[in-house]
Amino acid sequence: xxxxxAPIKIDKWDGNALKNALDDAAKKIMNESYGLVESFKLIDGxxxxxxxxxxxxxxxxxxxxxxxxxxxxxxxxxxxxxYFILTxxxxxxxxxxxxxxxxxxxxxxxxxxDPDDKWTLQSSLKKYDDQYCxxxxxxxxxxxxxxxxxxxxxxxEFFDEEGTxxxxxxEATVKGLKDSLSADKKAK
Amino acid sequence: TMGLLDISFLSDLKRMNKRQVFYQFLSFGxxxxxxxxxxxxxxxxxxxxxxxxxxxxxxxxxxxxxDLEDPIRAGDIAVFRIKGRDxxxxxxxxxxxxxxDGYVKFLTKGDxxxxxxxxxxxxxxxxxxxxxxxGRAKGFVPYIGMVTIVMNDYPKFKYAVLGLLxxxxxxxREA
Numbered sequence: 001x002x003x004x005x006a007p008i009k010i011d012k013w014d015g016n017a018l019k020n021a022l023d024d025a026a027k028k029i030m031n032e033s034y035g036l037v038e039s040f041k042l043i044d045g046x047x048x049x050x051x052x053x054x055x056x057x058x059x060x061x062x063x064x065x066x067x068x069x070x071x072x073x074x075x076x077x078x079x080x081x082x083y084f085i086l087t088x089x090x091x092x093x094x095x096x097x098x099x100x101x102x103x104x105x106x107x108x109x110x111x112x113x114d115p116d117d118k119w120t121l122q123s124s125l126k127k128y129d130d131q132y133c134x135x136x137x138x139x140x141x142x143x144x145x146x147x148x149x150x151x152x153x154x155x156x157e158f159f160d161e162e163g164t165x166x167x168x169x170x171e172a173t174v175k176g177l178k179d180s181l182s183a184d185k186k187a188k
Numbered sequence: 189t190m191g192l193l194d195i196s197f198l199s200d201l202k203r204m205n206k207r208q209v210f211y212q213f214l215s216f217g218x219x220x221x222x223x224x225x226x227x228x229x230x231x232x233x234x235x236x237x238x239x240x241x242x243x244x245x246x247x248x249x250x251x252x253x254x255d256l257e258d259p260i261r262a263g264d265i266a267v268f269r270i271k272g273r274d275x276x277x278x279x280x281x282x283x284x285x286x287x288x289d290g291y292v293k294f295l296t297k298g299d300x301x302x303x304x305x306x307x308x309x310x311x312x313x314x315x316x317x318x319x320x321x322x323g324r325a326k327g328f329v330p331y332i333g334m335v336t337i338v339m340n341d342y343p344k345f346k347y348a349v350l351g352l353l354x355x356x357x358x359x360x361r362e363a
């Protein structure tokens with residue numbers, strides 16, 4: 001991808017774009033600097049749930065087309081009920097399971113024996129706010145213990161006047177956070 | 189500065205990986221599905237003609253119940269479909285004939301029509317049966333159905349709305 005090393009430039013007033021840019025950069029740092037393997041299980045879960053919901057509604061549409069109402073009444077009611085239950089489940093899933101997690105990276109055990117250690121990144125940026133909160137959580141593969149550190153910074157620390165992301169500055173911050181967790185780990 | 193905004197707007201999208209792109213399409217699918225499910229779930233029809241004036245006008249939205257237990261009586265406003273045609277008709281029940289074995293047949297007429305609906309029924313059909321009836325009108329909201337009429341009369345409008353919605357959702361990346 002030729003885009004790979006081009007500086008990220010966004011509309012500095014667009015809160016969504018700010019968060020996306022910082023999240024994407026953090027992902028890149030974790031993947032490249034630390035050789036972590038990204039795990040997509042969380043996202044895949046969400047994708048699967050949404051796909052099922054959409055299939056439900058498509059099935060209802062097809063059934064009603066082939067067997068017009070009122071013959072399709074039972075099937076329709078089941079599909080509609082399923083769809084809205086699924087929508088509820090997805091909301092719960094997003095809120096509790098994902099909860100702002102945008103990256104899960106696995107640190108493979110060098111010997112290849114023990115289960116992987118897990119590094120989770122979560123972030124939040126309120127609408128119209130400039131306070132970007134980044135939280136890194138470490139879950140030991142063997143010990144199953146978790147440790148996390150979080151840092152709130154203003155987005156102004158990482159973007160210049162034109163909206164270009166100052167990758168080096170951000171990289172230093174993210175690495176600093178992660179290394180502080182690793183240091184903790186070694187100390188214990 | 190318009191040029192700057194264009195580039196930065198799309199750069200958000202270029203950085204998406206396969207999964208995120210798939211999720212954009214799914215989001216769009218979810219919105220369309222929600223609308224679809226509400227449409228099918230609430231079960232309503234739009235009054236397309238003026239044959240029931242002054243009770244219902246063209247463009248009114250009718251909510252239906254399909255209570256199989258509650259027998260249809262003369263004077264009820266029934267929504268039914270003629271075999272071979274998609275479009276449901278909303279007219280008042282004029283006559284109801286019941287047999288001892290439970291077989292029921294109806295004759296309907298639009299309030300604003302001069303003659304009963306026999307001219308609308310399928311060739312050779314003189315009565316409606318229970319299976320033709322979709323439900324009964326139980327409540328209505330005036331004018332809202334006009335959107336559906338416009339969408340039916342001008343199909344391009346429907347595609348334009350869907351297209352705009354699609355563009356908005358697909359190109360707007362949620363964090």
